[in-house]
Amino acid sequence: MKLSTAYFGEIEIQEDQIIHFPHGLFAFEDQKRFVLIPCEDTEIPMAWLQSLDDPDLAFVVMNPFVFRPDYEFKISDEVETELEIKNESDVTVLVLLVIPDDVNKMTANLLAPIIINVVSRKGRQVILDDKNYQTKHLLSDELARLNAKQGVK
Secondary structure (H helix, E strand, C coil), X not given: CEEEECCCEEEECCHHHCXXXXXXXXXXXXXXXXXXXXXXXXXXXXXXXXXXXXXXXXXXXXXXXXXXXXXXXXXXXXXHHHCCCCCHHXXXXXXXXXXXXXXXXXXXXXXXXXXXXXXXXXXXXXXXXXXCCCCCEEHHHHHHHHHHHHCCC
């Protein structure tokens, strides 16, 4: 199927690439279908979460464990049931990034991760009840903290 997008022009996607969000994303509840498009040529592994229903709507996302290996939370039974999660290995966790003009001020939202069952192709954004996480974690600080833990300069 061909998908017209504002940022990538016309792209070809397969039905099995579509991720269904029954509740949409926060503030975008009417957007139910997305596809992940990997970002090419970036130092950090990121992707675009592109809406199939609004060609102008795409979010930059990434796996939070890349910069925060200690990131953890419990998925509620309700979310597990809704997303048809059977095994932990079926789950991908993504967080939304905000990339301002000064990319050194890029932030990650660790308070509202996106949970995707890669088998059922269903996703849901959840809000965590955890005071350790915020909506704006400075990515440069997170990477510096990780490098310091690993002894990298």
